[in-house]
Amino acid sequence: MLRINLRCVLVVWVVILSESLSSAGRPAPPSRPDCFIPCNENCQVDIHCTWEPGLDPETPANYTLHWKSNHSERQHAFHGTSLYGLILRRHFSSHDNLHVWVQVKNQHGSVESGEATFNTAEIFKPPPPEVTWSVREPLEISWTSSCDQLQHSLGSCDVRHRTGAGQDWIQEGSFHGSFTFHSPRPCSVYEVQVRCACDSGLRSNWSGSLWKSSIGTAPVGELDVWRDCGISPQSSDCVLTWKELPASQACGLILGYAVRLSHLDSSVVFVNVSTAEHRGPLVCEEMKCYLNSSLKGVSSVSVSAYNAHGASGPSHLSVPVTVKGDKQKGFYLKMTEDNLTVSWNFSSVLSENLKEYVVQYKLTGSPLGQGLDWVRVSNSNTSAFLKGQFKRYKPYQVSLLTVSCSNLSSGSSPVQHLSSAIGFSHQGTPSRVPSFKVQSIAVSDVTLSWEPVPLLQQNGIILFYQIGVNRHNVYNVSSSLTSKQLRVHPGQEYEVWIRAVTAAGPGENTTVTFNTNPHEDYVYFGLVLPVVLSLVLVLVLVSLSCLCPGAKTTCPLMRQCFLKVPDPRNSHIFRKVKNQINDSSDWICVCEPHPKISLLEVVEIQSWAFKSSLKKTSNPEGSTRPADRDRSSQKDRTDEEREDTVTGDSQRTDNKYRAEAYSRIIDSDEEEEKGEKEEGVDCCSSSKELLETGYEKHFMPTAEEILEAV
Incomplete structure (x- = not known):
């Protein structure tokens, strides 16, 4: 039983499914003919x-x-x-x-x-009647029908009218030959259509539309006044532009415009331009007008439209535009060939007296007064939508500005520029980079520079530049840069190209070739520089070795100069810097204020002369020095012990010590000159006198030491 029920259910589902499929594919019924x-x-x-x-x-x-x-x-x-x-x-x-x-x-x-x-x-259908405006009443129409020609009498007619495109029709019927608008709205444009029927048959189609303004009054509302400064918001070379009043506000034919220009020097100029003049300063096209004169030096303007019955209220505008810092982030746009959508988020930088936003776009490269359109947006909105015919591959600068509440003194509204961006309705590949050159070549790098692709030739937003080196390495460079430094090898030829890239792809390549410096520069510097440094080092070492205490062994050529060094304890200059010598590696330069420098004459004495002199002065025990030499040595030892025991008052000790020791160093040349004057004997004529002088006995070498040196 269950099997039979399942079979029945399946059959029913198949029938329903087939009917639903067949009904789904069937055409919908047409209207009654x-x-x-x-x-x-x-x-x-x-x-x-x-x-x-x-x-x-x-x-x-x-x-x-x-x-x-x-x-x-x-x-x-x-x-x-x-x-x-x-x-x-x-x-x-x-x-x-x-x-x-x-x-x-x-x-x-x-x-x-x-x-x-x-x-x-x-079912006879007559043609539509011919409708005309009556000359007797300003808002009365009359019509004629062709029923007489069809051998029929005129029946009733219907009239429908509205006061603007897009409005709903108001239909009224049973009229014969005429219709009058009772209590029309002032400053309104009426659109009227009529259809009629003969005494028998169907009603005709609606006639063509007729338009007529209501009772003449002055224009109502205010003009939408703006300024065109090109693509620079701070440019002073601007023109004044405004949108024409719609028919519902014009209240008839606009005869001209009254313009008031307030300059920075407080002067005021009135300009009256007529719409009848085709070659005057006023240019009107595509429902917009502009004055073909610069606004340089103008601080604010006001414009009114007038017809035969009066003028509209003045529209005020502050011409100078202030810029809100740098380019603000949070400004987005999307452009197609038919419309532009803009959105923003600047709530943190807006003032409290914000009146409205203004979104404008300008075709880059178009003359002032042309290629510009704008729309005003409430201060509570954060987006705008504009319709237009945007050209392909052409850049449009889209800007967002704010208008603050009017200034009571001037009636103008301060305008502030927030942000701008470039938009394209359709992007293509960019043109080639106009200039690409080598700026400088170093040993291991090269600097390349280029000119950006002009805005009118970009055909889209430049995302980045690509630089290729010898068809192997490709670098992506920011579109904001105009130079790039690359690593290179010496002594090679390079071929480098650059191209711009948009969302549609890369453009054509611009190529430059160059040669880097040869590798010999490295060899030259690698060989010459070490040699020079080695020579300098050798000279320094030689100089140091000759100045070292051990110069007798390290500098044989000059050891005669350092056979005997004066005892530094006998100089108060060395005692003053004694405490400063803490590190043996430090270099200390000690200079006496006014040293006496004498030129010593070197006299070669034969060895036999020294020997004979020694025989005369030697003691019985075979000593090479007289008794004075022993006393001098003993005195030196006494001075050393005395200096070592001094730990207290250094000034007192130094004064006493200088009195006993060699507080005044006597130059040997002075002694020789003195001896020559007194005795008239040459310094070399008596070796005993040379050996008995106190200074020489203490500092000069002995005869044995001189012979050993020779």
């Missing part, structure tokens, strides 16, 4: 029928017009694919009642429309 006999100068003999398609008119289908009369059961048909069909005169009589319907058919099935029933003598 509208049939009439058209009459112009003479009425035609055939019946014209029209109908509307169903809900799916795009599905291909065939239409068939069916009809039959009361006197015959025979059906007639007219086949076709259009929404129009004919019933020929031979298929009906002059006073015949017809039943007409339409059948539509496609591959999924067919369906019929509702049936229309009429008498063939009552």
Whole structure:
């Protein structure tokens, strides 16, 4: 039993599914046919029928017009694919009642429309009447019908009117020959249409529209005044522009505009421009006008439109525009060929007295007064939508500005520029970079510079630049940069190219070739520089070795200069810096304030002369020095012990010590000169006198040491 029920359920589902599929594919039924006999100068003999398609008119289908009369059961048909069909005169009589319907058919099935029933003598349709404005009343129309020509009398007529495009029609009926607008709204433009019927038959189609303004008054509202400064918001070379008043506000023909210019020097200039002058300073096109003169030096303006009945209220504008810092972030735009959508988020930088936003776009490169449009947006909105015909591959600068509340003293509203951006309705590949050159070449790098692609030749937003080196390495460089430093190898030839890249792809390459410095520079510096440094180092080492205490062994050529070094304890200069010597590696330069420098004459003494001199002065024990030498040595040892024991008052000790020791160093040349004057004996004539002098006994070497050196 359960199996039978399941089978029945499956059969029912199959039937329902097939019917739903067949109904889903069937065409929708068309409207009831509208049939009439058209009459112009003479009425035609055939019946014209029209109908509307169903809900799916795009599905291909065939239409068939069916009809039959009361006197015959025979059906007639007219086949076709259009929404129009004919019933020929031979298929009906002059006073015949017809039943007409339409059948539509496609591959999924067919369906019929509702049936229309009429008498063939009552479906005459006269042509639309001719309507004119009456000369007697300002808002009265009259019309004439062609019913007389059709041998029929005029029936009633219908009138419909509205006060602006897009408004709903107001329809009134049963008028004969004329219609008057009672209590019309002032400063309104009325659009009127009329249709009529004869004493028998159908009503005609609606006549063409007529427009007329209501009772003449001065223009209402204010002009939308703005300024065109090109693509620079701070440019002083601007022109004044405004949008024409719509017909509902113009209240008739606008005869001209009154312009008041307030300059920075407090002077005021009035300009009256007429719309009748085609070559004057006023230029009007595409519902916008502008003055063909610069606003340089103008602080604020006001403009009024006037007609034969009066002028509108003045519209004020502050010409100088202040810039809100740098380019603000949070400004977005999307542009197509038909519209522009802009959005922003600047709530943190807005003032409290914000009146409204202004979104404007300017075709880059177009003259002042042309290629500009703008729209005003409420201060509570953060987006705007503009319609237009935006050219492909052409840059448009889109800007966002704010208008603050009016200044009570001048009546002008301060304008502030927030942000700008470049937009393209359609992007293409950019043009080639106009200039690409080598700025400088170093040993291991090269600096390249280029000129950016001009805005009018970019064909899109430049995302970045690509630099290729010898067809191997490609670098992406920011579009804001105009130079790039690359690493190179010496002594090679390079071929470098650059190109701009947009969303549509890269443009053409601009190529430059150059050679880097040869590798010999490295060899030259690598060989010469070490040699020079080595020579300098050798000279320094030689100098240091000659100045070292051990110069006797390290500098044999000059050891005679350092055979005997004066005892530094005998110089107060060395005692003053004694405490400063903490590190043996430190270099200390000690200079006496006014040293006495004498030129010593070196006299070569033969070895036999020293030997004979030594024989005369030697003691019995074979000593090489007299008794004074022993006393001098003993005195030196006493001085050393005395200096080591001094730990207290250094000043007192130094004074006493200088009195006992060699507080005044006597130059040997002075002693020799003194001896020559007193005794008239040469310094070399008596070796005993040379050896007995106190200074020489203490500092100069002995004869044995001199002989050893020789």
